[in-house]
Amino acid sequence: MTRLSSPEKLECARKEIVAKIDPSKPCISVCAGAGCLASGAAEVIAAFKTELEFHGLTTEVNTRGTGCPGFCERGPIVMIYPGEICYLQVKPADVPEIVSHTIKEKKVVERLLYVNPATGEKVTRESEIPFYKNQQRNILSENIRLDSKSIDDYLAIGGYSALSKVLFQMKPEDVMGEIKKSNLRGRGGGGFPAWRKWEESRNAPDPIKYVIVNADEGDPGAFMDRALIEGNPHSILEGLIIGAYAVGAHEGFIYVRQEYPLAVVNINLAIRQAAERGLVGKDILGSGFDFTVKVHMGAGAFVCGESSALMTALEGRAGEPRPKYIHTAVKGVWDHPSVLNNVETWANVPQIINKGADWFTQYGTEGSKGTKIFSLVGKISNTGLVEVPMGVTLREIIEKIGGGIPGGKKFKAVQTGGPSGGCIPEAQLDLVVDFDQLTKAGSMMGSGGMIVMDEDTCMVDIARYFIDFLKDESCGKCTPCREGIRQMLRVLTNITTGKGKEGDIELLEELAESMGAALCALGKSAPNPVLSTIRYFRDEYEAHIRQQRCPALACKEMIAFHIDPAKCKACGTCFKQCPAEAIEGGKKRIHVIDQEKCTKCGTCFDVCPKQFGAVGKISGEPVPPPVPEEKRAL
């Protein structure tokens, strides 16, 4: 591997790589992101290799493992080029047919195509699937174009040209100016303008400065950072080096959570490859600019995603936040100026440099420019990663891209912003998605988790869930957070177990107010899920407290399972499967649940054949007395 010691050499290397690519040569791209790997992508890739060998096609067809294209619900995803044919939910057993049909005979395997549920039509090309068609995939679209382990692939699509441009045609101030003009706001939390932090660090007199990637992605339910760093690690690295040049830093860190082992492998590999090519290290591209970077694995603590805690963790200590009278941009890691940005924020940087701030600002709203990636999960038909321009409505995301709620259920709320965010109800679905509008609605953008909930989700339980989550994650250093969360959890647990009292809602509101005094944003924003559910779903809280009723029929302690004697056909399914042996039944005898023995596991409810639908849930009213023994014969 030769070092690229000048911008010209970089362009030469790129030309050589591109010249070797034959666009007419078939290429089989299989998503090798963690989602598809969990659905068996590795086995599919292996099957393709064996099958191609069997047909003697190994040299005539390329196979590669790409980053995540986002449609994880339907993985493993296979794309065949040329033609951009997209096959979904591919199993190793489908591989021989794909090779013999599509590769050899250029025919499409119909049964593996996406079927539009609305029209019943089959869709061949990826870009025409509604899930993708309604997105603006500025960043994510690169994922599928490259092998995540190949620097050559990244160079082939123009990789490191932004870095080269910055180092040779722009002064640090120019870079700063471009980022400022783009008004790029942080994608990891509060939406703080990136240039402000950069400028603050740059202006700090200390000559030792750091730039840092926050890939801790603690928000449960969000996985866009994972997809980016796994799928296109070089783009993050390139963004980081550009930031370092602008700020005047020569060292950087990439903080990745250890729960993402593939991300750790891919980013380390990318750094090694870039170092071999002279794109990281001393005298980058012969410019005289030095930059080294280290990967630091997180060890499982949500609070370490917070900037000051993350920096403490980088120093090798327990990641506890500190008060930020002085910004971390001025005094961060080992008290040196440190710029921390989220993975997606860094991923935007090379594109802004290459295409210009004006290109970037054509997307988005007045205050929030560009696109944002959301992870659309929960009770939604098309789950996966969704990249849209800021300013689209929640309804567009949920209905047009997400395909609505599965199983004919009713939409109830969408949760954004993770444990610091809130729940947004149906009535607000036409809300425009940007940093400021979401905050106004009592939620926040956060890192982009978007968890859809349907009528079966209890909103009090969701509030309890987040507080329970935070109870384990509060570092315990400051009292308002540590004690406030504990007390809130106690009240919420009471409400969801039927022990709620009048005044509990007001008590929660009072506790929330006192938590504003917490040391870091974890504690300050912890009440948000509670406050937003009280704001929009107060009636659910009241039903729990006043009528001992869970309207969503979700809180285990407040529901009972009951078999409707008029509907039971004595099929014996629930009788056989009940793990608690709580069902009395028998041939041609109406089945009855023994409420004393029932553990409320819900198995009977799940297994009762749909056409009978005899098992129901009851809340807030007494369970009808069991049918007397002598009347049970059918």
Place this chain on the structure above:
Amino acid sequence: MDIKRIDEIIEKHDSEESSLIQILLDIQSEHHWLPKEALNRVAEKLQVPLSRIQHIATFYKAFSLVPKGRHEVHVCMGTACHVRGAQRVLDAVQDATGIKPGETDADLKFSLETVNCLGCCALGPVMEVDGKHHGNIAPSQIASVLNNCD
């Protein structure tokens, strides 16, 4: 765990104090828990007080100060998995193994932990056994997955 191996890990990280967490993570990942001797050795080599190492080992969830079972079962309790029934998956795992989150069974076969998010949220609910993900898992499938572990 072999002291020589611990020394190798420490040297791989240039015996740097700032790499303390990374060193402990490497030991944890190879040995599946952090024995007292290992902590003592790290303290001695890096010249840091044992109390600081213990603070770290108890602060971060990735570390265990007690031996783990041969099979590590992680059930995701992240929001996406929660709304798709993670609690019932956890209940089924507890029934099948007889242990609660944070526990290891008496014959050191299974350890059970809950985790916040494995990043496969689109496939929720998700269970991970020895690093292998099982997506869209139904409570009724749990017993058969766990029975396949020896």
